[in-house]
Amino acid sequence: MDRDLRVDTDQLGRFSRALDRSLTSLSEARHALAHIRADQLGTKDLDTACDGFQQRWKYGADQLRESIASVRDGVTLSHKGYLQVDTAIEAAFRAVAPRG
Numbered sequence: 001m002d003r004d005l006r007v008d009t010d011q012l013g014r015f016s017r018a019l020d021r022s023l024t025s026l027s028e029a030r031h032a033l034a035h036i037r038a039d040q041l042g043t044k045d046l047d048t049a050c051d052g053f054q055q056r057w058k059y060g061a062d063q064l065r066e067s068i069a070s071v072r073d074g075v076t077l078s079h080k081g082y083l084q085v086d087t088a089i090e091a092a093f094r095a096v097a098p099r100g
Contacts, residue, residue: 009086012079019072023065030061 033054 007082009079009082012075012082016072016076016079019068019075023068023072026061026065026068030058033057
């Protein structure tokens with residue numbers, strides 16, 4: 001049974017960048033929602049519902065942002081670590097390669 005550990009460092013880099021983009025998108029969405037005032041939307045009931053949604057959305061978005069940032073930090077750290085290992089292995093092979 002093949003049990004090789006293979007890591008696609010390019011894919012890790014792309015994943016880290018995708019997580020960065022998701023954080024940016026989340027921040028942009030929060031910023032856009034923050035500029036909408038409930039009293040601009042219509043009835044008093046709708047205004048009240050929108051105010052409640054804004055408060056819940058802010059809390060949820062903040063929690064999601066923290067989770068995404070933690071995952072992004074871990075992926076970025078892993079990516080850098082694997083690149084360092086790849087570089088060290090390549091250097092070791094070059095050092096023992098026959099010169100000819």
